[in-house]
Amino acid sequence: MKRISFPLFIVSTLFLFWSLVSFDKADGFETVSAEKFAKLLADTTVQIVDVRSEAEFAAGHLERAIMIDVRQPDFEKKAIASLDKNCHLAVYCRSGARSAKAAKILVSLGYKKVYNLEGGYKNYPYKK
Numbered sequence: 001m002k003r004i005s006f007p008l009f010i011v012s013t014l015f016l017f018w019s020l021v022s023f024d025k026a027d028g029f030e031t032v033s034a035e036k037f038a039k040l041l042a043d044t045t046v047q048i049v050d051v052r053s054e055a056e057f058a059a060g061h062l063e064r065a066i067m068i069d070v071r072q073p074d075f076e077k078k079a080i081a082s083l084d085k086n087c088h089l090a091v092y093c094r095s096g097a098r099s100a101k102a103a104k105i106l107v108s109l110g111y112k113k114v115y116n117l118e119g120g121y122k123n124y125p126y127k128k
């Protein structure tokens with residue numbers, strides 16, 4: 001019994017880890033490292049979306065960022081009015097949680113190439 005249990009435990013653990021790592025891709029967006037996010041931002045056709053509050057945005061934000069607060073009831077309306085569905089979207093918040101939520105909403109609205117900054121603005125080392 002012990003010989004079967006250990007391999008089963010290993011396989012189960014690996015499956016669970018793989019599920020958690022690839023969870024966001026199943027939702028249609030990709031969570032990317034700060035390095036990959038910086039490479040995306042080097043392309044001026046990428047739209048940068050800051051989903052934090054006005055106060056957070058005023059305290060500091062990435063150059064070219066469009067602020068659309070995901071916590072506001074008009075988030076979807078503002079996103080549709082402000083963002084091009086043919087462009088790649090680079091989405092961020094303070095820590096990555098709100099931007100993951102926003103990315104999922106954007107995908108549901110028909111945006112195809114949506115990238116979420118892992119760790120958010122607070123951990124982004126390439127601020128200017």
